[in-house]
Amino acid sequence: MSTPKNILMLPGDGIGPEVMGEVARIITWMNDKLGSGFVVEQDLVGGSCYDVHGCAVTDATMAKAHAADAVLLGAVGGPKWDNVAREHRPEAGLLRLRKEMDLFANLRPALVFDALIDASTLKPEVVRGLDIMIVRELTAGVYFGQPRGEDVRGGVRYGFDTQIYSQPEIERVARVAFELAKKRRGKVMSVEKANVMESGVFWREIVTALHKAEYPDVTLGHMYADNCAMQLVRNPGQFDVIVTDNLFGDILSDCAAMLTGSLGMLPSASLGARDAKTGKIPAMYEPVHGSAPDIAGQGKANPLATILSHSMMLRYSFDMAAEADRLDQAVQNVLAKGLRTADIMSDGCTLVSTSGMGNAVIKEMEALG
Ligand code: NAD
Numbered sequence: 001m002s003t004p005k006n007i008l009m010l011p012g013d014g015i016g017p018e019v020m021g022e023v024a025r026i027i028t029w030m031n032d033k034l035g036s037g038f039v040v041e042q043d044l045v046g047g048s049c050y051d052v053h054g055c056a057v058t059d060a061t062m063a064k065a066h067a068a069d070a071v072l073l074g075a076v077g078g079p080k081w082d083n084v085a086r087e088h089r090p091e092a093g094l095l096r097l098r099k100e101m102d103l104f105a106n107l108r109p110a111l112v113f114d115a116l117i118d119a120s121t122l123k124p125e126v127v128r129g130l131d132i133m134i135v136r137e138l139t140a141g142v143y144f145g146q147p148r149g150e151d152v153r154g155g156v157r158y159g160f161d162t163q164i165y166s167q168p169e170i171e172r173v174a175r176v177a178f179e180l181a182k183k184r185r186g187k188v189m190s191v192e193k194a195n196v197m198e199s200g201v202f203w204r205e206i207v208t209a210l211h212k213a214e215y216p217d218v219t220l221g222h223m224y225a226d227n228c229a230m231q232l233v234r235n236p237g238q239f240d241v242i243v244t245d246n247l248f249g250d251i252l253s254d255c256a257a258m259l260t261g262s263l264g265m266l267p268s269a270s271l272g273a274r275d276a277k278t279g280k281i282p283a284m285y286e287p288v289h290g291s292a293p294d295i296a297g298q299g300k301a302n303p304l305a306t307i308l309s310h311s312m313m314l315r316y317s318f319d320m321a322a323e324a325d326r327l328d329q330a331v332q333n334v335l336a337k338g339l340r341t342a343d344i345m346s347d348g349c350t351l352v353s354t355s356g357m358g359n360a361v362i363k364e365m366e367a368l369g
Contacts, residue, residue, distance in 0.1 A: 005038050005318055008068035010045040010061070013081075013090060014291025015301035015354075016074025022303035022358030023072065023310045026327070029362050033369070034323065041068075045097070046076025046090035046291075056093030065097055066282070070317040073097070073286040074306065078293040090291075098138065101282040103270035104169070105176040106138040106249065107312070108288065110236075110256035110266075115335035119261030119344060122233065127259055132232075132239045133184065134256055135177040136249025138270060140169045143246050163199045165245065170206040172273060177243035178215040187219045187240035191228045191248055203245065225252065232256055263289045264302030264343045267309035269316055283317045285309040295342075299353040302341040304331055307361060330364035 007027070011020035030036040043061045050056055056076070065071050076090035086092070097103075112120060112130040120127045145162030152158070174190070181188045190207045192200035204222055211220045223231070225248040231238065232255050244252060257266050266289065272282035287305030295301055308331065314324040338349040339360050345351055352360065 003037060005036070005070075006068045007038055007040045007313075008061075008064050008071045009040050009042045010071060010073045011042065011048075012046040012074040012076040012291065013048050013078050014075055014293045014296040016046075016076065016291055018296070018299070018301050018354050019287065019303040019306040020072065020074040022354060022361070023306050025358055026307065026310060026362060026365070029365065030323065033366070036320070036323070045073065045093040047078055047081040047084075049093060050081060050084060050088055050090065055088050056090050057096050062096065062100055065101060065284075069280065069283075070313050071097065071101075071284040072306075072310065072313060073284055075287065075289060075291040077291045078296075097284060098270060101270075101284065102139060102272045103282060103284055104137060104139040104273070105173050105271045106136040106253070107176075107180070107269040107271065107316075108134045108136065108253040108257060108266070109268075109312075110134065110253075110260055112260050113265070113332060113335050115332070115338075116260070116262060116265070116344060118346065120259055121261060122236075122259060126234075127236065130236055130259060131184075132236060132256055132259075133180055133241045134249060134253040135173060135180065135241060135243040136253055137165075137169065137173040137244070137246050138249075139246075140165055141246035163197065163245075163247070165199055165203060167206055170203055171210050174207045174210050174243055175214075176271060177241050178211070178218050181218045181241045182215075185240040186217070187221070188215075189221045189223050189228070189239055189242045191223050191225050191242055191244035191252065193225050193248075194222070195224055199245075207243070228252055229255055232259065257288060262302075262344050264305055264341065265308070266305050267312050269309070269312045271316065281317070283313070285313045285317075299355065300342050301354045302343050303354050303357055304341075304361075307331065307358070326365060326368050327361070329368055330361050333364045333368075334360045 011017040027038045110132045112127045117124045142161045142163040145164040148161045192203040194200035194204045270284045274281045311324045311327045314320040339352050340349040
């Protein structure tokens with residue numbers, strides 16, 4: 001039996017508990033059949049936490065998140081909590097987790113599965129085999145920079161934000177991108193607007209220096225953010241890892257995600273800095289989609305985005321590449337056999353429920369043993 005791997009599971013609201021239920025079953029299967037040694041604790045976040053505790057995440061849950069090896073989150077939010085005070089809204093729980101765990105690197109893979117190639121709005125020849133990893137800086141930049149606000153100058157109203165990055169903030173996120181590239185196809189594209197922004201010139205300088213000093217074996221390119229948006233749609237296959245700031249990353253990761261055509265298939269990871277004493281990297285894994293209140297409780301939700309987030313957790317938090325490959329392959333096989341939840345359904349395929357999809361993935365995991 002391997003050393004215990006402590007996971008804090010926060011299913012959240014809407015379809016969150018349904019899709020997380022499938023991951024819980026996969027974890028149980030991995031413990032029983034592979035002796036993986038996961039120890040799972042469940043807790044509340046978002047609206048479900050507000051209903052019990054009057055806040056979107058409690059201090060006790062935050063302490064558990066800090067202590068865990070990884071956090072798995074479903075989704076938060078829903079119309080039931082639309083009128084709750086802003087600081088207690090479901091999203092506040094998510095933001096607190098990201099902020100207090102200092103999860104500065106957001107990893108958003110855009111992977112096109114052969115069986116779902118027609119789900120993309122782009123031509124199959126443009127997206128076939130697509131496998132991009134976008135690394136977005138998540139805790140600094142223009143969304144947090146000071147000063148920000150509104151002002152009246154010379155009788156005219158202004159609104160303003162500040163785009164600001166320190167050298168360590170750029171270096172730590174670029175390091176994540178270079179390390180990922182070393183395990184992938186060895187290419188990093190750094191994206192900014194050095195042509196019109198001082199912070200862009202600075203970003204480029206810092207990434208270039210880090211590359212020269214520590215990662216000369218990785219191929220580094222630079223691209224302006226507007227050109228990157230165009231290239232993602234024109235020829236996405238040219239990219240391996242893209243690293244960019246908070247604002248451009250917000251936009252470009254959504255653009256790249258949609259190349260794959262389906263919200264129910266998109267996983268993500270958010271990572272912090274390695275603790276020098278324990279060696280632990282704070283990490284939270286979650287699907288990109290929200291709580292989908294329109295289909296909650298109906299067994300219609302696609303659990304694959306959450307299952308693929310679990311696969312990212314195996315890979316990045318627990319160094320379980322073989323098990324992650326097995327899970328990814330199981331998902332590929334299930335799709336190749338034509339099983340589909342309603343959101344990715346197409347002619348000639350077989351419609352399955354949330355748990356039907358989870359069962360099929362576990363069956364494929366067995367078969368791949
Ligand atoms: P959403 O992602 O919840 O849903 C958008 C559409 O995609 C809906 O039609 C939904 O049915 C569908 N969908 C989403 N995930 C699916 C899945 N796994 N399987 C099948 N279909 C799926 O976005 P929204 O409707 O804009 O937001 C709903 C709630 O979720 C809001 O309260 C919003 O604030 C919240 N939200 C939370 C997160 C998060 O927790 N990270 C992210 C986005 C939105």
